[in-house]
Structures are given as C-alpha cells and as structure tokens.
Amino acid sequence: MMNSAFSAQISWILVVLLLSPVLVISQDQPFLPRSRDECEVVDLIFILDRSWSLRSPENFQKELSFVADVVSVLDFSKSRVSVITFSDDADLNIQFNEYRTLSSFQNAIRTLPWVGGNTYTHKAIEMMLSEYNSHIQTRAGITTIGVIITDGGSTDPYKLEDVVKVVHNDRIEMYAIGVGDEVNRQELEMLATGYDHVFLLNDLNSLSTIQDKLVGRFCRGTPAPTQAPPSDLCESDPADIFFIVDKSSSLQSQENFNKELTFIARIIDSIIVGTGRDDSRVGLISFSTNASLSFGLSAYTTNDAVKSAVLREKFTTGDTYTHKAFNIMLEQFRNTARRDPRVKKIGFIVTDGQSTDPNTLKQYIEQVKSTDIEMYAVGCCEKSGAGDFDSEELNMMASKPSNVFHVDDLDDLRTISVELNLKRCRDQK
Structure with a gap:
C-alpha cells in the first residue's frame, strides 16, 4: 500500500514538472545577455509589412512576436522603441516614449491588427523619417536603428528609391529582412545600411533564427553580423x-x-x-x-x-x-x-x-x-x-x-x- 501511494506521489510530481510553464519557457527562451547593462542604449524603429501577401492574421502575429522578443533585452527606461505597419497606407502604431516598460510594450504590440492591402513601402519609410526627425534633437549621440520586415517588393519602387536616399543621409542604421520567394533582393540591399544588414528567410517561422544576430548589434554576448575576417586569422x-x-x-x-x-x-x-x-x-x-x-x-x-x-x-x-x-x-x-x-x-x-x-x-x-x-x-x-x-x-x-x-x-x-x-x-x- 505504501509503495502504491509513493508511486502515485512520484507520478503527480512528474506531471507537475512536465506541465510547468517555467520549464517550457526555459526550453524555448532565446539567448539573453547576462544583464541589460550589457546592451547599448538605442532607439529602434520597426517597420512591419501587413499587406495581403501575408495571407493571415496568424502570420502577421509572427512578425509582432519577433519584435516583442527582440526588444526583451532592452532597458525601456533608457532605450526607446517605435512601431510602424504598412500596406496601402502606413500607420505609426507605437510612438517613441509611449511605453516605458517592457511588459506594456509587449502587450500593446501583440494587439496590432492585420489590415491587408498593397505594399507601399515608401510610405512607411517616410513615416519613419518623420518619427526620427521629431525626436532626434533630444537624443544626441544615441544610435537610431530601423528594422524593416517585408514579404514582397514595393508597389512603387521609384518613390521608395527616392526616400531611401534621405534615410541614408540622415544616418539611420537600417536592417532589411525579406521573407519568402517574392521579395525584391535589390530593394532590400538598397534599404539596408550594408550587405551584412540584409537577411533573406524562407518563411516567417524562420524569424527566430536571426534574433540573436539582430540583438548582437546592440548587446554584448550575441553574434553581431559582420563581414570582417575572423580575429584569429x-x-x-x-x-x-x-x-x-x-x-x-x-x-x-x-x-x-x-x-x-x-x-x-x-x-x-x-x-x-x-x-x-x-x-x-x-x-x-x-x-x-x-x-x-x-x-x-x-x-x-x-x-x-x-x-x-x-x-x-x-x-x-x-x-x-x-x-x-x-x-x-x-x-x-x-x-x-x-x-x-x-x-x-x-x-x-x-x-x-x-x-x-x-x-x-x-x-x-x-x-x-x-x-x-x-x-x-x-x-x-x-x-x-x-x-x-x-x-x-x-x-x-x-x-x-x-x-x-x-x-x-x-x-x-x-x-x-x-x-x-x-x-x-x-x-x-
């Protein structure tokens, strides 16, 4: 009888451990620096494609979750994050300084709606410039990084080319992430600060594979993208x-x-x-x-x-x-x-x-x-x-x-x- 009770107790403990959310999170949790002091103070602007080619709200949520994971390493009392989504038009969904804690930002971004429409990328870039210029005077010396995620070529590539010149003149460091087989690689390379700032992914599920590379740009302990020769050579x-x-x-x-x-x-x-x-x-x-x-x-x-x-x-x-x-x-x-x-x-x-x-x-x-x-x-x-x-x-x-x-x-x-x-x-x- 004691053996039976003991076995039941052990089984119950195993069930609790297997269902523990801490255990699940620890298995899936991406690399984090040892402390947020290891991360540079930055201003991040995410530009997210919400056009019809995403096909579903679930796919759009994958973009939003990626952003929520990337910013989890930042000290929100010092760094700032803004979010723009675009299709036929662009919307400034989250402004700089709107959320001063990580949890409030993550809650807000996961409620953003999928809209559908065409891919007027230049409108989102123009909005990014406006958001950047409205705050740059108070953030002297702090790096501004733009990250665009898109799954298709721009509907108006000529206007995009014109506005991208202004972006590079304004010294915004740009990363361009293309998803799927309909992206315009030449456009991505034009958008990005350099070739090492361009990522090409097969699908939205692959966003997690580049999280550490992006975080490595502003946090020590993760592999920042670089084309420099290995230090041992x-x-x-x-x-x-x-x-x-x-x-x-x-x-x-x-x-x-x-x-x-x-x-x-x-x-x-x-x-x-x-x-x-x-x-x-x-x-x-x-x-x-x-x-x-x-x-x-x-x-x-x-x-x-x-x-x-x-x-x-x-x-x-x-x-x-x-x-x-x-x-x-x-x-x-x-x-x-x-x-x-x-x-x-x-x-x-x-x-x-x-x-x-x-x-x-x-x-x-x-x-x-x-x-x-x-x-x-x-x-x-x-x-x-x-x-x-x-x-x-x-x-x-x-x-x-x-x-x-x-x-x-x-x-x-x-x-x-x-x-x-x-x-x-x-x-x-």
Whole structure:
C-alpha cells in the first residue's frame, strides 16, 4: 500500500514538472545577455509589412512576436522603441516614449491588427523619417536603428528609391529582412545600411533564427553580423581614415565617378573596420565647387557598411576646389579623431583635375603637413581626357613620393595596389 501511494506521489510530481510553464519557457527562451547593462542604449524603429501577401492574421502575429522578443533585452527606461505597419497606407502604431516598460510594450504590440492591402513601402519609410526627425534633437549621440520586415517588393519602387536616399543621409542604421520567394533582393540591399544588414528567410517561422544576430548589434554576448575576417586569422593596426573624392565636372558622368568609388571600396578591404581599439574607422568627403562630409568616422562600423555607403555616393558637377575638402578633413580630425597615439591618421585623395584655387590649397597643405596626418594622393587622366591632374600638386599633397599614384585612364585604377599596411592576415588552414 505504501509503495502504491509513493508511486502515485512520484507520478503527480512528474506531471507537475512536465506541465510547468517555467520549464517550457526555459526550453524555448532565446539567448539573453547576462544583464541589460550589457546592451547599448538605442532607439529602434520597426517597420512591419501587413499587406495581403501575408495571407493571415496568424502570420502577421509572427512578425509582432519577433519584435516583442527582440526588444526583451532592452532597458525601456533608457532605450526607446517605435512601431510602424504598412500596406496601402502606413500607420505609426507605437510612438517613441509611449511605453516605458517592457511588459506594456509587449502587450500593446501583440494587439496590432492585420489590415491587408498593397505594399507601399515608401510610405512607411517616410513615416519613419518623420518619427526620427521629431525626436532626434533630444537624443544626441544615441544610435537610431530601423528594422524593416517585408514579404514582397514595393508597389512603387521609384518613390521608395527616392526616400531611401534621405534615410541614408540622415544616418539611420537600417536592417532589411525579406521573407519568402517574392521579395525584391535589390530593394532590400538598397534599404539596408550594408550587405551584412540584409537577411533573406524562407518563411516567417524562420524569424527566430536571426534574433540573436539582430540583438548582437546592440548587446554584448550575441553574434553581431559582420563581414570582417575572423580575429584569429587577421590583426589590425588602428587608423582613422578620410577618403576625399573628386566629383567635379571633368569626370563627365556617374559611370566615371563610380570607378573612383569602386577603387576606394577595394582599398577599404585592406583594413578592418569596427568599434574595437585595434579597428579602423572610415569617413568620406566629396568636393567640386563645394565640399561636404558625406559621412563621418563613426557612421558605419563594418567593412560592408562603409563600402555600401561609399558606392551610394552620387556624382555632381562643378569646379575643383580641393582646398575646401582639405578644410573639412582638418576639422574632422581635430574634432572626431581618437586621441590614442596608436591610432594612425590617414587622408586619401582621388582627383582628376587641377585645383581651381591652387594658392589656397597650398596653404591648407602646409597645415596638414604640420600635423601627424599621413596623406596619399591618386591622380587620373592626364592623357585620356576625363580630367587633367597636376603632377606637382599631387606630389605636394602626398606625405612622401611613395604615397603618390597616377593613371592615364579611370579604368586603370584597377591596376593600382595601394598598401596602407594596416591589416595582416595569416593563411587559413
């Protein structure tokens, strides 16, 4: 009789354990950092497709649950989350600062309705810009990350292309998640900050497979997406590098300008971009009649993100006021370069013409030479017609003769091998 009672008690305990919600959650619970102190303070904007192609409210709920899981690592007293859904129109369903606790946010997002309709992605991106711009003044220094989940191509791709340019100019870091076989991969790559910010999934059930990768962008302890070589194969000398690119009228076309940009992107492969002490940072300055900072040293934190930003640069026209670009470079190095003496400061100019104001340029070159900035100079097209650089000016801009390169044709940029001597990699066995 005692054996029977004992067996019944053991059976009851097993039933309780098997049905325990704690046990079930622990089996399915995704990785979390050890504490929320391990997570960066960020502003997240989720943009969720709610069009007819989702097919059911249940599928839309999978998007909502993914968002609820991703934000579970954040400290809602510091970080903020906004949610936009879109189809024929876009709605700002959850504004920044609307919910200041995780539980209230998760409860709210799971009640959002599936609407159906077409896929007017550009309307959602415009709404994201509006939400971002209305709060950016009070959030200086805090990274804004946009995450779009869509299962189809945009209904109006031309309007989307126009608004995406504004997004990248405003320095919102964008991730693009495409679900299913009807997504437009080219659109996703255009939306994303870099190729390593694009995820292609077979179905909505696969969203959970990229949760850690997305969380790893702002929390330590999870694998952040990166295309950088493994640390056990490569090591790096840190540098802050500004590329200065000529986009004056003498280049003649966007096609020719792209050859300059592709050349720069190839050089970026010879360094390791990142946020560590031994990593490098890259900025871009462009010039013609005027000069502008296309993006600063802290704008992008992976090689692919930097290269993607470089390759998006647009050709303009104008004269060759090289000294204006040098002025911006000097200001940026004074204000944003790291003070660590280990960090090299490098300026790298690619030009196809003589300076419109050579006397002022000489003054700025003297300023550069009084600093610890090492300058490289590449000149193009003295003989081919697309530009006519000045060899004396080129030699004057570079820190030493071995840092000077010149080609007769833009296509010949592919033949130049520039060694910045920052990255050293061992052979992979």
